[in-house]
Amino acid sequence: MRKFIAALFYCFCFSISNAQYVAIADTNFGMWLNSQGYAQCMIGNNANGWQMDTTCSQVVNQTHLDCSNYGIQNLSGISYFDNLKSLTCAGLHSLSILPALPPHLTSLICAIGQLVTLPPLPAGLLVLDCSRNQLISLPIIPNSVTHLLCDNNQLASAPDLPDSLTYCSFSSNPDLKCLPRLTTIVNLYYNNTSISCIPNLGNVTNSSPALNSMPFCDIGNSNGCEVISSVLQFNHECCPFSVFPNPASNSIFVSMDVNNAASTLTITDITGRRIAETILTTGNTQLSTEALPDGLYFVAVYKDGIVSTQKLLISR
Secondary structure (H helix, E strand, O other), X not given: OHHHHHHHHXXXXXXXXXXXXXXXXXXXXXXXXXXXXXXXXXXXXXXXXXXXXXXXXXXXXXXXXXXXXXXXXXXXXXXXXXXXXXXXXXXXOOOOEOOOOOOOOOEEEOOOOOOOEOOOOOOOOOEEEOOOXXXXXXXXXXXXXXXXXXXXXXXXXXXXXOOXXXXXXXXXXXXXXXXXXXXXXXXXXXXXXXXXXXXXXXXXXXXXXXXXXXXXXXOOOOOOOOOOOOOOOXXXXXXXXXXEOOOXXXXXXXXXXXXXXXXXXXXXXXXXXXXXXXXXXXXXXXXEOOOOOOEEEEEEEEEOOEEEEEEEEEOO
């Protein structure tokens, strides 16, 4: 019996000696961990503070964690969740700074808070939703990111963008004056900002406002935005053309100097989505608009890298 008790005591002491405890600075975070399935990883209480065993299997093996709307002010200790893939900490209105993040994180949802800065982002991150905070800048965005939601902040600048974004929103950042160099983006939103010119067209499928309704940033632009020398400016004098009737119903005529034949004509809607594209082979071309719903469109003619644009109203 004595040997059995001694063996149990030895095992208990061995387990304690191998535990690696770190202090959980925020009492609310400690309470949340203790009540959400991590009780055997925790020691302490609200009065004396909480500590978490970083070797505990629940901590080491956890892949998804959602501590939204719990009044947590400090997430220090989250970096010890080594295998965490998804962290959702939305609605933490007293949280102003995030600590170092787990290295394998692929989704970070930290919307609706008081964040003023973000830590370096994990290299494999796919989704970042930091909308509705107080951010004035963003860290480097990993090339892996496909969804970037940064609307409703106080951003004064935007970082370089990955080359394969499905969704990107900078809307409702009134101090944002410049877009970064545009890449391959399916949906781009930058409404309610101070952006008045764009660096390039990129490979953007849909945008709001429409990219072709904005001029390229030129040297000395009032916002101090980057000028991409390889991008030729919109030039409404390079290859003038006319569209009539305008407003139109079921068809339009495009008339231009015959010397500008072999130009490319595109029609896009107000979101930047390309509706039609054709090669102009003569000085006068008739195009059907029967399939276009009523609304505002942009007609653009490309010739030798120069672009001319006009608005087109479809009204029946």
